[in-house]
Amino acid sequence: xxxxxxxxxxxxxxxxxxxxxxxxxxxxxxxxxxxxxDVFGLVGETGCxxxxxxxxxLKLLPENAMIVGGEIIFKGENLLDKSEEEMRDIRGGxxxxxxxxxxxxxxxxxxxxxxxxxxxxxxxxxxxxEAYRRGINLLRSVGLPDPERLMGFxxxxxxxxxxxxxxxxxxxxxxxxxLIADEPTSNLDVTIQxxxxxxxxxxxxxxxxxxxxITHDFGIVTEICNRVGVMYAGTxxxxxxxRELLTDPLHPYTKGLLASIPTPGKRGERLHMIRGMVPELIxxxxxxxxxxxxxxxxxxxxxKSPPTVKIGEEHLVTCHLYETGA
Amino acid sequence: MGIHxxxxxxxxxxxxxxxxxxxxxxxLSRMVPSDPAALWxxxxxxxxxxxxxxxxxxxxxxxxxxYFSYLTKLMQGDLGVSIRFKRGILxxxxxxxxxxxxxIIAGFIIALAIGIPLGVISAVKENKIIDHLTRTVAIAGxxxxxxxxxxxxxxxxxxxxxxxxxxxxxxSEIVITNPIKRxxxxxxxxxxxxxxxPAFTSALVHLLLPAIVIATYPLGLCVRMVRxxxxxxxxxxxxxxxxxxxxxxxxxxxxxxLKNAIVPAFTAIGLSFAYSITGAFLVEFIFSWGGVGSYIxxxxxxxxxxxxxxxxxxxxxxxxxxxxxxxxxQAVVDPRVKY
Amino acid sequence: xxRKVSLSPSLGRRRFSEARIIAYVLRSDPLSVGAIAxxxxxxxxxxxxxxxxxxxxxxxxxxxxxxxxxPPSLDHLFGTDYFGRDVxxxxxxxxxxxxxxxxxxxxxxxxxxxxxxxxxxxxxxTVVDEVIMRVTDIFLALPPxxxxxxxxxxxxxxxxxxxxxxxxxxxPWYTRLMRxxxxxxxxxxxxxxxxxxxxxxxxxxxxxxxxxxxxPVIVQATMDIGSAILLTSALSFxxxxxxxxxPEWGLMVNLGRPYxxxxxxxxxxxxxxxxITVMVFNVLGDGLRKALDPRLRIRRAG
Numbered sequence: 001x002x003x004x005x006x007x008x009x010x011x012x013x014x015x016x017x018x019x020x021x022x023x024x025x026x027x028x029x030x031x032x033x034x035x036x037x038d039v040f041g042l043v044g045e046t047g048c049x050x051x052x053x054x055x056x057x058l059k060l061l062p063e064n065a066m067i068v069g070g071e072i073i074f075k076g077e078n079l080l081d082k083s084e085e086e087m088r089d090i091r092g093g094x095x096x097x098x099x100x101x102x103x104x105x106x107x108x109x110x111x112x113x114x115x116x117x118x119x120x121x122x123x124x125x126x127x128x129x130e131a132y133r134r135g136i137n138l139l140r141s142v143g144l145p146d147p148e149r150l151m152g153f154x155x156x157x158x159x160x161x162x163x164x165x166x167x168x169x170x171x172x173x174x175x176x177x178x179l180i181a182d183e184p185t186s187n188l189d190v191t192i193q194x195x196x197x198x199x200x201x202x203x204x205x206x207x208x209x210x211x212x213x214i215t216h217d218f219g220i221v222t223e224i225c226n227r228v229g230v231m232y233a234g235t236x237x238x239x240x241x242x243r244e245l246l247t248d249p250l251h252p253y254t255k256g257l258l259a260s261i262p263t264p265g266k267r268g269e270r271l272h273m274i275r276g277m278v279p280e281l282i283x284x285x286x287x288x289x290x291x292x293x294x295x296x297x298x299x300x301x302x303x304k305s306p307p308t309v310k311i312g313e314e315h316l317v318t319c320h321l322y323e324t325g326a
Numbered sequence: 327m328g329i330h331x332x333x334x335x336x337x338x339x340x341x342x343x344x345x346x347x348x349x350x351x352x353x354l355s356r357m358v359p360s361d362p363a364a365l366w367x368x369x370x371x372x373x374x375x376x377x378x379x380x381x382x383x384x385x386x387x388x389x390x391x392x393y394f395s396y397l398t399k400l401m402q403g404d405l406g407v408s409i410r411f412k413r414g415i416l417x418x419x420x421x422x423x424x425x426x427x428x429x430i431i432a433g434f435i436i437a438l439a440i441g442i443p444l445g446v447i448s449a450v451k452e453n454k455i456i457d458h459l460t461r462t463v464a465i466a467g468x469x470x471x472x473x474x475x476x477x478x479x480x481x482x483x484x485x486x487x488x489x490x491x492x493x494x495x496x497x498s499e500i501v502i503t504n505p506i507k508r509x510x511x512x513x514x515x516x517x518x519x520x521x522x523x524p525a526f527t528s529a530l531v532h533l534l535l536p537a538i539v540i541a542t543y544p545l546g547l548c549v550r551m552v553r554x555x556x557x558x559x560x561x562x563x564x565x566x567x568x569x570x571x572x573x574x575x576x577x578x579x580x581x582x583x584l585k586n587a588i589v590p591a592f593t594a595i596g597l598s599f600a601y602s603i604t605g606a607f608l609v610e611f612i613f614s615w616g617g618v619g620s621y622i623x624x625x626x627x628x629x630x631x632x633x634x635x636x637x638x639x640x641x642x643x644x645x646x647x648x649x650x651x652x653x654x655x656q657a658v659v660d661p662r663v664k665y
Numbered sequence: 666x667x668r669k670v671s672l673s674p675s676l677g678r679r680r681f682s683e684a685r686i687i688a689y690v691l692r693s694d695p696l697s698v699g700a701i702a703x704x705x706x707x708x709x710x711x712x713x714x715x716x717x718x719x720x721x722x723x724x725x726x727x728x729x730x731x732x733x734x735x736p737p738s739l740d741h742l743f744g745t746d747y748f749g750r751d752v753x754x755x756x757x758x759x760x761x762x763x764x765x766x767x768x769x770x771x772x773x774x775x776x777x778x779x780x781x782x783x784x785x786x787x788x789x790x791t792v793v794d795e796v797i798m799r800v801t802d803i804f805l806a807l808p809p810x811x812x813x814x815x816x817x818x819x820x821x822x823x824x825x826x827x828x829x830x831x832x833x834x835x836x837p838w839y840t841r842l843m844r845x846x847x848x849x850x851x852x853x854x855x856x857x858x859x860x861x862x863x864x865x866x867x868x869x870x871x872x873x874x875x876x877x878x879x880x881p882v883i884v885q886a887t888m889d890i891g892s893a894i895l896l897t898s899a900l901s902f903x904x905x906x907x908x909x910x911x912p913e914w915g916l917m918v919n920l921g922r923p924y925x926x927x928x929x930x931x932x933x934x935x936x937x938x939x940x941i942t943v944m945v946f947n948v949l950g951d952g953l954r955k956a957l958d959p960r961l962r963i964r965r966a967g
Contacts, residue, residue: 060569092572099570104563109585119571170571346803354819458696465951469944471895473902474918474936481929604810608899612922626818626903638815642807 006073007210008034008057008178013070015049015056015234022282026052028234028289029070031308034178039204039211041225041242043218043257047278049234050214054180057212058097059087075177093123096171100183102163106155112139112166113151116173123174138169142199161192165199172203179203180212185220197224218261222246227314230254233279233289236308239316250317252294288320296321333654340646347642351635352396400639408625408633415636418621424511425495425617430606432533433540434599441545442588445552449587450579452557460549467546472605476539476612483535490535493614496528536613540605544598551594555587562586589656596652600645697952703945711760734928744930746921752931755912756938762913763894763942766824770831770893771886778836780871782843783878787870789848798844801837809834813896817905824897824913827906831896835889839882846878888950891943898939914939 015027027049034040042050055061057072057079072079074095079087091097099105107115113135120131132151139147142165155163164184171179181200185193201224204211213225221228222242229239230251238251249255256274276293279285285292291301300320309322408415448460483490491497495513496506504525509516513529516522559565560583568578610619618637625633735745743752785797804812809831816830850856851874859869898915900906907913909920914935921932 058570060566088572088574090572091570097567097570099563099567101563105567107564107568107582107586109589110582115568118573118577122571122573167567342799343802343806346799347806350803351815354815461951462696462948465947466940466944469891469895469940469947471898471902471915471918471936471939471943473899473915474932474939477918477922477925477932477936481925481933485926485929601808604808607810608902611903622814623903626814626905629818631818634815634818638807638811641811645808646806 006033007036007038007075008212009071009073010053010057011071011073013053013056013072014068015052015061016066016068017062018064018066019282024281025284026065026234026281027056028284029305030231030234030236031070032229032236032239034210034212035227036210037204037208038227039201039213039225041221041228042212042214042231043216043221043228044231045216045278047233048231050231051182053231054097054182054212054214057180058091058095059084060091060097089123092119092171092176093174094176095178095180096174096176097180097182098164098167098171098184101187102160102167102184103155103187105167106163108155110154111151112153112155112158116151116166116170119170120173134173135169138173139166142166142169142172142203143195144169159192160188161195164188164192164196168196168199168203172207172209175207176209178210178212180214182214183216186215186217193220200224218257230257233284234281235289235318236316237290237318241314244312244315248315250311250315250322251319252296252321253290256295329654329657332657336650336653340650344639344643344646348397348400348639349393351638352393355631355635408630408636415633416640418633419618419637419640421511422616422618422621425513425615426603426606426610426619427617428512428514428533429536429609429615429617430540430599430602432537433602433606434544436537436541437544437548437598438595440541441548442552442584445549446556446579446584446587448549448553449556449560457553460553464546464549464553467542467549470542472539472542473608473612475542476536476609479535479539480612491532493612495532495616496525497532500525500528536609536615539609540602543605544595544602547598548591548595551591552587555591556583559583559586592656593652596648596655600648603641603644694952694955696948697956700945700948700952703941704949707760707942707945708764710757711764714757714761734924734931736928737930743934744928746917746931747924752917752934755917756914756935759912759914759917759935759938760942762824762907762911763898763939764890766828766897767890767894767946769828770835770897771890773828773832774835774839774889775882775886777832778839779843779875779879779882781836782840783847783870783875785840786844786847786878787851787866787874789844789851794844797840801840804834804837805841807834810896810899813900814903814905817900822905822908824901824907824911827897827900830900830905831893834896835893838889839886842882842885843878846881847874850874850878884950884953888946888953891946891950894939894946895943 010033011031013027013030014025017024017026030049030053032040032042042053044050052061056065056067057074059079059082061067067080070080074090079090082090106112113132116135116138117128117131120126120134121128124131124134126134135151136147139150144150144162144165150158150162150166155166158166168184179200184200185196188196197220200211200213203209211224213221215221225242227239227241228245230237230245230253232253237253238245238249240248240250245254246258249258253274256272259272260274262271274293279289279292285302287303288294288301288306291297294301298320304320306318306320307323308316308318309324310316311322407413408418444460444463448457451457479490480492484492500506504522506513506517506522506525506529507520509519514526514533517526517529560579565578565583568582569575573582606617607619607622609615610617611623614620618640622634622637624630625637733745733747733749735741735749737744741751741753743756746752746755781797781801785794785801788794812834813827813830816833817827820826820830847870856869856873859873860866897906898913898918901913901915902919904919907916909916917935918932918939921928921930921935925932
């Protein structure tokens with residue numbers, strides 16, 4: 001459904017990688033919407049395709065990637081139709097991305113000033129002095145003390161938290177409509193994690209941007225997201241508002257995920273595990289990709305891909321269990 | 327440690343290495359089967375003349391005394407005397423040096439000017455046709471016998487096409503009509519400074535072929551190193567992040583990636599400059615260039631052993647000095663190197 | 666495509682399956698396949714030279730006056746030289762010399778360099794290591810050709826001396842390589858186990874570490890055969906190596922030099938032979954290096 005409040009609509013995205021060992025069917029019909037002022041959490045285990053999805057949105061994929069189907073509608077236009085030139089305007093301008101490891105995402109041989117000013121000059125028609133001024137303000141707004149001195153630093157001279165703040169400054173420099181955050185806190189200390197999350201929340205409030213937040217950590221999801229999409233092996237298992245997902249998970253995978261989170265209340269119990277392993281995607285399982293591990297598996301699951309069913313106002317689940325007429 | 331300590335430490339180590347080389351060459355020189363005293367005394371010497379030569383050359387002293395006197399002489403810059411020319415070797419070396427330097431610098435500039443862009447293009451278009459072509463060219467550069475290539479060029483450009491000269495640094499007419507005043511010894515610079523245009527053109531034309539021949543090895547190396555380095559860099563996260571910020575691709579390749587790529591390739595490329603000096607020897611021989619290479623190849627032909635050793639030591643110091651400069655430069659350029 | 670990694674003291678089994686992967690990757694690279702084919706052809710030509718050379722007696726240097734300086738033709742593919750000898754036959758016979766020279770130099774260098782390197786690596790940090798590395802540094806302080814020139818000048822002209830001279834300037838590279846290998850192998854559990862069992866240090870070094878460290882060095886050595894040929898022919902070109910009438914390629918280039926204006930073939934074809942031979946080894950080496958690069962074997966998407 002294409003509502004006016006939809007900022008980004010990913011529809012039935014299918015992506016393949018051509019590798020030495022075979023064709024990896026990385027994304028198999030992924031669909032979700034990010035609305036204005038959403039913080040949409042994209043959750044899943046490593047390798048489920050969440051990072052790949054975000055890279056596809058910005059068309060930052062390697063050479064051996066092939067988009068075989070679907071659309072990515074951003075503010076009414078299909079990004080997949082756009083030329084490289086047009087994408088360059090959008091990247092860093094209307095859609096920005098921050099990455100998991102800030103220490104490797106900043107060029108070690110160039111100063112903060114160099115990298116920040118260059119991005120400002122790329123997207124805004126200002127001169128160097130103005131860009132420098134705005135850069136200072138940006139650094140201050142992300143909570144970095146003494147921005148003038150910081151401008152002259154090299155990335156390796158900054159701590160992990162500071163590096164991430166610089167990245168965020170770069171990302172929000174042109175007031176993007178959508179900020180994609182790919183596990184921005186996974187490589188940071190827990191205390192810094194909280195600060196960065198706060199910062200992202202604050203940025204969102206101030207600029208009214210939407211955030212597509214990618215993570216494998218449900219704890220972070222509950223902190224910051226208002227809607228959640230659970231991915232598994234290149235498919236979207238379930239989408240729901242945060243509260244609903246936590247209180248009423250529908251997909252067996254989501255249930256398993258939530259059950260395996262250790263919480264203080266469960267002390268003394270055995271850790272819940274989802275039996276089996278994440279499948280390899282050159283020859284994915286037939287029918288529903290989760291069926292080999294599903295405790296509620298039925299015959300139809302092995303044969304047919306499950307449909308996406310809408311339960312209630314906002315809740316979508318892709319599973320045969322909820323198939324209408326089943 | 328600060329940069330000064332670092333440099334000092336490196337210099338000390340280099341000095342040790344040079345000392346070691348001196349020792350090795352000294353003992354080698356005492357192993358020569360032919361008698362240097364007899365060679366010195368010239369054709370058909372009498373026994374008396376040979377004996378006098380031996381005393382003069384200090385060869386009648388015990389070995390360790392010879393070694394120390396050798397060292398002391400070296401400290402004073404005395405590299406010994408050429409048997410053939412009966413002149414001080416060091417003086418001759420400095421006379422011939424500019425010609426060689428002009429040659430290898432010209433060759434190196436050509437190698438970099440072609441090699442770096444080629445390496446970058448090859449990396450960006452990895453595995454496409456142009457990449458395979460470039461890699462083949464690079465390997466060829468490392469495989470071509472330099473002495474053969476020079477001759478082939480002479481055959482083609484002089485023998486068959488007649489457009490480039492055969493040998494020498496300038497044409498013999500220029501020596502008579504517009505002789506180049508020797509200021510630095512670099513013909514290009516000297517003729518430019520004195521506005522001697524005919525000489526400048528002649529020197530340039532003569533420099534062309536030998537410089538290209540010398541450039542082949544560093545070129546091949548440069549292309550391969552830059553390519554390998556660029557490919558690695560282009561895979562890095564920060565390049566992906568830069569793309570995600572919408573920075574134009576050209577800026578990313580030539581401003582960001584290239585700088586990151588050059589730094590690790592730096593040392594290897596710099597070493598190829600030092601290595602090209604041996605290529606220079608062969609090229610000078612073929613083109614009668616009149617530099618250190620001609621000097622030493624003549625010494626080889628006449629078994630002028632002191633010259634061979636003297637030039638070797640000189641080149642050794644040169645080589646070690648380049649290594650040292652490269653190390654220090656690397657430390658300066660790369661902000662991450664801790665010193 | 667899972668590989669079994671054995672933890673036994675001899676890493677031989679792992680090396681074998683790795684060799685098969687290398688062979689597989691090499692097979693898919695057309696340049697490498699071409700290079701291997703050419704190398705085999707060259708070796709073939711060298712071995713069979715006495716049989717296929719049309720005028721094989723020419724290497725004896727007996728002049729044939731009527732045939733002086735004939736240009737290339739069907740009769741004499743590469744023309745004839747100053748003495749009227751068939752250059753093609755000379756080049757063919759020279760193949761054996763060059764190949765042998767390359768092989769001998771590399772083997773000699775390995776024999777000197779590997780034990781030193783292994784010892785230095787195993788006793789890393791000790792006086793033994795320092796001494797060996799300083800000596801290596803001294804020999805590395807000179808460009809290879811120059812050192813070879815000095816040594817060859819000392820020993821006197823001749824192909825054998827040239828080979829020795831080249832080997833002496835070459836061994837330090839292998840010492841460095843072996844040292845790095847040995848230093849990392851030293852930390853392996855099987856070494857500790859051997860030590861715990863009371864096996865003598867030198868035995869460990871030579872029976873356990875050396876065989877396992879030698880693989881990448883062998884690869885490098887194969888590639889170096891080309892460079893060794895280049896060096897020895899350069900020495901011959903300068904007059905320090907093979908002497909007439911030996912049909913050595915570098916020597917022939919030198920002999921042909923005075924005549925390049927009118928009789929270009931004498932200097933050109935032997936040099937071409939050097940070029941092709943060295944290039945073919947370098948291409949193979951490049952292919953080997955690519956095949957061994959772990960990153961290029963793309964891991965499965967996880």
